[in-house]
Amino acid sequence: MQRADRKVVLVTRKTRIQELVSKYHTEAQAKFYVEHLGADFTDYEVEHRTYVEALAATTSALERRCRYQVLDRTLLPNYLFAPDDIVVALGQDGVVANTMKYLDGHPLVGVNPDPHRYDGILLPFEVRDVAAIVDDLLARDRPFKAITIAQVTLSDGQMLYAVNDLFLGPRSHTSARYEIECLGRKEVQSSSGIIVSTGLGSTAWLKSIVTGSALIADAYRSSHSNEAYQPVAWDANYLQFAVREPFLSITSSATLVFGRVEKQHPLVIRSLMPENGVIFSDGLEADFLSFASGITATIRTADRKGKLVQ
Numbered sequence: 326m327q328r329a330d331r332k333v334v335l336v337t338r339k340t341r342i343q344e345l346v347s348k349y350h351t352e353a354q355a356k357f358y359v360e361h362l363g364a365d366f367t368d369y370e371v372e373h374r375t376y377v378e379a380l381a382a383t384t385s386a387l388e389r390r391c392r393y394q395v396l397d398r399t400l401l402p403n404y405l406f407a408p409d410d411i412v413v414a415l416g417q418d419g420v421v422a423n424t425m426k427y428l429d430g431h432p433l434v435g436v437n438p439d440p441h442r443y444d445g446i447l448l449p450f451e452v453r454d455v456a457a458i459v460d461d462l463l464a465r466d467r468p469f470k471a472i473t474i475a476q477v478t479l480s481d482g483q484m485l486y487a488v489n490d491l492f493l494g495p496r497s498h499t500s501a502r503y504e505i506e507c508l509g510r511k512e513v514q515s516s517s518g519i520i521v522s523t524g525l526g527s528t529a530w531l532k533s534i535v536t537g538s539a540l541i542a543d544a545y546r547s548s549h550s551n552e553a554y555q556p557v558a559w560d561a562n563y564l565q566f567a568v569r570e571p572f573l574s575i576t577s578s579a580t581l582v583f584g585r586v587e588k589q590h591p592l593v594i595r596s597l598m599p600e601n602g603v604i605f606s607d608g609l610e611a612d613f614l615s616f617a618s619g620i621t622a623t624i625r626t627a628d629r630k631g632k633l634v635q
Contacts, residue, residue, distance in 0.1 A: 331409050331463060333393040336401065336424045337380060338416040341618065342373040344599040364595070364619030372442065376416075379438035379452045383415055386456040391463060401427045411462050413455065421447040422488040422525070425472065432469060434458055444574045446528055473523045489526030494518020497610050533570035536579060541567050544583035563587045564626060591625035 339347070345355035356366045380395075387393040391411075396404060398420055406412070406428065413434045414421045421435040436455060437448035450458055461467040475487040485491070494501035494517060502515045522531040545554065557565060564586040571579035586592045596602045602616035616622065 331391055331411060332407060333387050333391055333411045333413055333459060334404075334406065335383060335387065335393055335395045336398050336412065336414045336416075336420060337395055338398050338420050340369075340373040340376050341599045342369050345369075345618065348600065359619040362619035363621060369618075372439070375439045375442075379436075380415060382452045383413070383436065383455050386452075387413075387459065390456070390459055398423055406431055411459065413459075415452075417443050418445065418447040418529075425488045426474060426486045432462055432467070434462070442576060447525075472525055475521060475523050475526075477521075487521075487526070488523065489529050490520050490522040490531060492518055492520055492530075529572070530570065533572040536573065537568060537570045537582065540571065540579055540582045548583075560630065562626060564592075564624070566592055566624075586624055586626070588626050591623050594622045594624070596620045596622075 342352060342355060345358070346352055349355045349358055356369075359366045359369065384393065384395065398414075398416070401424060404427070410431055411434070412424060412428060412431050413436060414424045415436045415438050418435075421433065425433055434450060434455075435445075435448040436450050436452060437443055437445040438452065440451060458467065472488065475491050476484065477487075477491055477493075478484045493503070498517065501518050502513070503519075504511065504513050505519070520526075520530055520534065522529075546552075549555075557563075566584055566586055568579070568582040571577070571582055573579050584592075596616045596618055598616065599618050602618075602620075603610075603613040604616045604622060605613035
């Protein structure tokens with residue numbers, strides 16, 4: 326097969342193991358860290374092996390057809406695409422969305438490296454399809470679906486694009502206060518932020534917001550005989566939890582979204598986040614606990630109670 330002159334840019338991502346190795350230097354140390362905390366490292370290994378195999382098969386298909394370059398998604402903001410580049414994103418849906426906002430009319434192919442793990446709303450192809458898809462694109466014979474992109478422009482001239490949604494609000498779980506105007510109506514609001522979603526984004530974060538609100542409301546009504554919400558007494562011997570914006574997928578559910586936490590029946594949470602997971606209280610973000618992969622959090626009422634002088 327004669328190699329084409331056009332270039333394919335293959336956008337990749339780091340696996341959880343690679344992210345942990347970047348922090349702990351070796352896979353053995355990463356494994357020790359995760360297993361020392363009581364977590365199973367096997368799933369990390371399976372995910373990593375599957376992705377590495379998918380990457381090898383993809384590059385093998387590309388090198389027989391055209392010039393190609395492998396690009397980690399963290400380098401996208403500084404990469405200059407040639408006008409005739411073909412772009413292939415290998416990873417979860419987020420890799421496709423993250424790549425798309427840096428393109429300008431370039432064809433983008435979303436490839437699912439692990440269909441048993443990822444839903445793949447933006448990943449219509451598998452690794453076995455790469456050869457045929459690239460051949461079609463090199464012949465400029467492939468249909469495409471148009472995707473609307475959002476844009477925000479600030480009064481100082483700065484601009485930002487979004488494929489899924491724009492978030493306007495605090496970088497933490499604190500309240501945002503702002504004035505909003507739409508269709509001639511204007512008002513001041515306070516909230517945890519605003520999500521501005523594209524049609525593509527309506528399947529992601531916006532869906533989570535709507536799903537979470539509906540499920541929490543249903544769970545509350547089923548346990549309180551459809552009565553209106555009532556705050557809990559300040560000295561009640563239990564806690565309540567609500568899951569914010571749950572997302573339904575192949576590997577995630579949304580049935581345990583609201584409930585009671587008692588001393589005899591604590592809430593237990595295990596982190597699956599390689600990094601950036603934190604636990605903080607009362608809005609004090611600077612005083613936080615790291616909540617990375619393998620760490621388990623057990624939540625219950627404390628033995629002591631505060632005394633608020635009246």
